[in-house]
Amino acid sequence: MTRISLTVNGQRREADVEPRTLLVYFLREHLGLTGTNVGCDTSTCGACTVHLDGESVKSCTLLAVQADGREVTTIEALARDGELHPLQEAFRRNHALQCGYCTPGMVMAAASLLRERPNPTEEEVREGLEGNLCRCTGYQNIVKAVLDAAASGARV
Amino acid sequence: MAATETFVGRSVLRKEDPELLTGRGRYTDDLSVPGMLWMAVVRSPFAHARIRGVDVTRALAVPGVVAAFAGSDFRWAGPLLMAWPVTEDLKNPPHYPLATDVARYQGDGVAVVVAESRGAAMDGAEAVQVDYDPLPAVTDVEAALAEGAPLVHEDLGTNESFTWSLTNGDVDAVFASAPIRIEERYRIQRQVPNAIEPRAILVEPNIATGQFTMWDSTQVPHVVRTAMALATGISESKLRIIAPRVGGGFGSKLQVYPEEALALELARRLGRPIKWTETRSENFLATHHGRDQVQRMELAADERGKIVGFRAHILANMGAYLRIISPGTPVLGAFLYCGAYTGEAYQVTLTGVFTNTTPVDAYRGAGRPEATNAIERAIDALARRVGKDPVEIRRINFMPPFTEATPSIGGLTIDSGDYHATLDKAIELFDLEQLRKEQRARRERGDVRQIGIGLSTYLENCGWGPSRVIGNVLRYAGGGWEAATVRCHPTGKVVLVVGTTPHGQGSETAYAQVVADELGIAVDDVDVLFGDTDVAPSGWDTYGSRGAAVGTPAVHRAARRVREKARAIAAHELEVAEDDLEWSDGAFRVRGAPDQARTIPQIAFSAWTGHNLPDGVEPGLEASSFFDPENLVFPYGAHICAVEVDTETGATRVLRYVAVDDVGTVINPMLVEGQVIGGVVQGIAEALYEEALYDESGNLVTSSMQAYGLPGPPEAPTIITGSHVTPSTTNELGIKGVGETGTIASPPAVLNAIVDALSPLGVTEIERPATPEKVWRAIQRAKGERA
Numbered sequence: 006m007t008r009i010s011l012t013v014n015g016q017r018r019e020a021d022v023e024p025r026t027l028l029v030y031f032l033r034e035h036l037g038l039t040g041t042n043v044g045c046d047t048s049t050c051g052a053c054t055v056h057l058d059g060e061s062v063k064s065c066t067l068l069a070v071q072a073d074g075r076e077v078t079t080i081e082a083l084a085r086d087g088e089l090h091p092l093q094e095a096f097r098r099n100h101a102l103q104c105g106y107c108t109p110g111m112v113m114a115a116a117s118l119l120r121e122r123p124n125p126t127e128e129e130v131r132e133g134l135e136g137n138l139c140r141c142t143g144y145q146n147i148v149k150a151v152l153d154a155a156a157s158g159a160r161v
Numbered sequence: 162m163a164a165t166e167t168f169v170g171r172s173v174l175r176k177e178d179p180e181l182l183t184g185r186g187r188y189t190d191d192l193s194v195p196g197m198l199w200m201a202v203v204r205s206p207f208a209h210a211r212i213r214g215v216d217v218t219r220a221l222a223v224p225g226v227v228a229a230f231a232g233s234d235f236r237w238a239g240p241l242l243m244a245w246p247v248t249e250d251l252k253n254p255p256h257y258p259l260a261t262d263v264a265r266y267q268g269d270g271v272a273v274v275v276a277e278s279r280g281a282a283m284d285g286a287e288a289v290q291v292d293y294d295p296l297p298a299v300t301d302v303e304a305a306l307a308e309g310a311p312l313v314h315e316d317l318g319t320n321e322s323f324t325w326s327l328t329n330g331d332v333d334a335v336f337a338s339a340p341i342r343i344e345e346r347y348r349i350q351r352q353v354p355n356a357i358e359p360r361a362i363l364v365e366p367n368i369a370t371g372q373f374t375m376w377d378s379t380q381v382p383h384v385v386r387t388a389m390a391l392a393t394g395i396s397e398s399k400l401r402i403i404a405p406r407v408g409g410g411f412g413s414k415l416q417v418y419p420e421e422a423l424a425l426e427l428a429r430r431l432g433r434p435i436k437w438t439e440t441r442s443e444n445f446l447a448t449h450h451g452r453d454q455v456q457r458m459e460l461a462a463d464e465r466g467k468i469v470g471f472r473a474h475i476l477a478n479m480g481a482y483l484r485i486i487s488p489g490t491p492v493l494g495a496f497l498y499c500g501a502y503t504g505e506a507y508q509v510t511l512t513g514v515f516t517n518t519t520p521v522d523a524y525r526g527a528g529r530p531e532a533t534n535a536i537e538r539a540i541d542a543l544a545r546r547v548g549k550d551p552v553e554i555r556r557i558n559f560m561p562p563f564t565e566a567t568p569s570i571g572g573l574t575i576d577s578g579d580y581h582a583t584l585d586k587a588i589e590l591f592d593l594e595q596l597r598k599e600q601r602a603r604r605e606r607g608d609v610r611q612i613g614i615g616l617s618t619y620l621e622n623c624g625w626g627p628s629r630v631i632g633n634v635l636r637y638a639g640g641g642w643e644a645a646t647v648r649c650h651p652t653g654k655v656v657l658v659v660g661t662t663p664h665g666q667g668s669e670t671a672y673a674q675v676v677a678d679e680l681g682i683a684v685d686d687v688d689v690l691f692g693d694t695d696v697a698p699s700g701w702d703t704y705g706s707r708g709a710a711v712g713t714p715a716v717h718r719a720a721r722r723v724r725e726k727a728r729a730i731a732a733h734e735l736e737v738a739e740d741d742l743e744w745s746d747g748a749f750r751v752r753g754a755p756d757q758a759r760t761i762p763q764i765a766f767s768a769w770t771g772h773n774l775p776d777g778v779e780p781g782l783e784a785s786s787f788f789d790p791e792n793l794v795f796p797y798g799a800h801i802c803a804v805e806v807d808t809e810t811g812a813t814r815v816l817r818y819v820a821v822d823d824v825g826t827v828i829n830p831m832l833v834e835g836q837v838i839g840g841v842v843q844g845i846a847e848a849l850y851e852e853a854l855y856d857e858s859g860n861l862v863t864s865s866m867q868a869y870g871l872p873g874p875p876e877a878p879t880i881i882t883g884s885h886v887t888p889s890t891t892n893e894l895g896i897k898g899v900g901e902t903g904t905i906a907s908p909p910a911v912l913n914a915i916v917d918a919l920s921p922l923g924v925t926e927i928e929r930p931a932t933p934e935k936v937w938r939a940i941q942r943a944k945g946e947r948a
Contacts, residue, residue, distance in 0.1 A: 140839075
């Protein structure tokens with residue numbers, strides 16, 4: 006067991022973890038933050054995307070011990086005070102989700118994308134989300150939602 | 162008086178979204194219960210091997226491992242349910258959750274390990290020693306039928322499971338006398354459905370009562386309940402199956418899987434909760450696959466290209482075992498090898514073949530994308546043969562417009578349709594003239610990047626289905642009706658309980674729209690419950706585009722019954738005869754005195770207290786409906802695709818795609834468009850990228866999302882949608898279905914476009930998926946033939 010200490014969604018957390026524990030399982034099974042999903046075992050699908058020190062990462066490619074001393078944000082912390090985050094609003098407005106399983110990762114990846122590039126082109130959105138797979142929507146409404154959130158000018 | 166807001170026909174935003182967007186949706190793997198153990202399955206690395214022995218000793222020594230069992234340690238009450246014996250003499254070797262003597266595909270389960278943690282279960286599974294004696298394997302349908310082929314089930318003496326056929330008219334005479342005959346051969350590659358949520362199961366036993374609760378990532382909790390009773394002998398009344406949020410299915414969770422029976426049996430045996438979550442690598446091997454056919458498609462026509470005869474001969478790969486509807490999957494397409502066209506004679510022969518591969522079963526469209534591929538590719542070949550434009554040849558062959566149910570040469574009675582109308586609209590949206598001009602210009606200047614335009618004017622059958630027909634004519638073992646209950650709380654808030662099990666379609670929202678309009682309340686005042694066999698005990702779940710077409714009429718009828726009961730109470734309270742009331746603006750109003758009114762919430766409270774009910778009227782305000790349709794429904798449409806093909810590299814991209822569909826009455830246009838776009842992109846990926854490929858020994862070569870070719874955002878084109886509505890005559894609401902139209906229609910549109918792009922180079926056929934390599938090879942082959 007290895008002792009780690011990190012900040013998750015603004016809260017200080019300490020835990021003893023098996024060194025082989027992936028960050029995503031630490032979040033899901035130790036902290037009960039089940040909004041972050043697991044869709045593959047090859048770091049392909051992006052369902053597990055979270056923010057590590059403000060940047061999007063696939064939490065299935067990191068060990069929990071690698072997040073020691075760092076700051077993690079998950080989908081659970083995106084909506085504030087009962088208000089959906091502008092990206093979540095845009096996803097809903099544009100019907101950018103169906104089964105919802107890829108959605109938390111997709112929203113986190115999109116948030117990181119918009120932070121780096123507040124006014125992306127359609128092509129930039131598609132390239133920026135290339136590591137996130139969705140089987141339901143054909144991506145069209147996801148792209149639309151991200152562009153819509155960017156155009157709405159709301160701070161993401 | 163302000164008009165009450167109505168909802169049907171509007172793009173109401175989804176009720177499902179807030180919880181799914183915030184990570185509060187609960188999928189099966191999100192759940193855990195105290196004392197839970199983890200299960201891992203030991204799978205055969207060989208496609209075909211005799212199992213000499215299974216030794217679990219080392220697994221039991223792994224820290225955290227609680228138990229481990231071989232296949233021979235189980236005695237099942239029955240095999241896993243196979244519900245569609247399409248012919249009387251179909252061969253169906255019983256399939257039990259674990260193999261005992263012979264493993265028949267790579268991924269076939271041979272042992273199971275249970276441990277205190279996910280990691281320990283996996284470590285334990287790796288420590289199980291299985292002594293295999295590899296046997297020759299066969300993965301291809303034609304090879305499997307050849308003389309001397311390895312036998313998947315030795316005792317059957319053959320790899321043929323069944324041959325099913327349908328004949329309409331004098332096919333031989335029509336073909337013999339037709340001046341034009343064409344014969345095409347297509348291979349429909351195997352697909353892996355790839356719902357992004359892997360399968361997951363959690364079973365909690367109650368050792369005091371003998372009851373079991375199973376949370377399951379399934380499309381069909383009701384079917385699973387019955388199938389688990391049959392496999393384990395546990396009474397259905399002791400089984401509660403719950404499908405919580407389910408992360409996509411596409412047919413792959415319309416199944417009864419070995420792991421469900423194993424988890425249940427182990428929970429009973431060990432008296433502790435059992436959890437299992439599939440890894441993606443397991444999903445590629447152990448979740449059923451789709452498609453995989455070899456097709457011979459023949460058309461007979463006159464010199465103008467008017468088709469008189471259709472003849473299809475299909476070899477359908479079943480994989481190693483028949484699963485829940487494996488044999489029925491090709492049958493679902495068997496009536497559609499004529500597309501939306503007329504003719505004088507029709508014949509389809511389907512042969513189901515065992516191979517040493519993952520079982521094949523329903524995948525979005527199930528049988529209909531295959532049939533549509535055959536006819537829509539073949540009609541283009543006919544057009545080339547008689548020198549006609551693809552648009553023109555379709556127009557001279559379409560069934561004429563009709564609004565009453567009309568028979569097709571394929572043996573169906575179609576609800577309604579106007580095939581010219583969707584084609585006209587698609588051409589208009591596509592700007593066909595402009596693209597043809599650009600195509601000519603590139604051809605003339607010998608551009609490296611050529612443009613091609615492809616059509617697919619499909620017709621499909623869905624909305625499964627009329628119980629009498631599917632049972633008595635098609636030999637399906639299940640029913641096709643749907644159930645709904647509308648229950649009013651005292652305050653007038655409504656709970657709707659449905660027997661379908663939506664998993665992304667947005668049915669909760671669509672159903673709530675129907676109930677809200679029927680009862681004059683808001684969508685937000687309707688909560689929808691489903692996917693739990695204790696809460697919604699009756700129903701046949703969600704697949705085959707039945708959620709809207711079969712589910713909604715049940716919802717509508719239940720709501721209408723509530724309203725009719727409310728009418729009696731309203732009349733009593735307003736002291737008028739029932740006939741003196743009219744339903745308008747969301748309330749019962751006295752004719753000529755509309756201010757004297759009662760709303761459903763008002764009546765709900767009266768019905769609940771029961772203080773002042775008319776004689777003979779029972780308290781409470783709720784009603785149910787079991788709706789069994791008389792027929793299937795028949796969506797259709799016209800899809801047009803433009804591709805750009807790099808003739809030097811073979812790389813293909815979709816330049817423009819227009820989908821115009823008639824799915825009957827639309828409850829929520831936003832949801833319909835979402836289904837169409839998602840399905841079309843899935844179908845484009847089928848045409849261009851995706852393939853489950855086995856090597857000669859039966860190893861699945863494309864066994865990860867990356868190797869398999871799942872498209873990401875950059876690969877997906879923008880889809881332009883349009884609609885045309887001819888109400889279905891199958892149900893009173895006019896609803897058809899939309900869940901599968903995209904994957905049914907789109908692959909041939911893309912493939913026809915590629916052939917069109919390359920036709921000046923002499924290319925007449927392209928293999929699926931049309932990867933750059935296959936396109937490049939087709940170009941080289943055509944060049945070689947010309948040289």
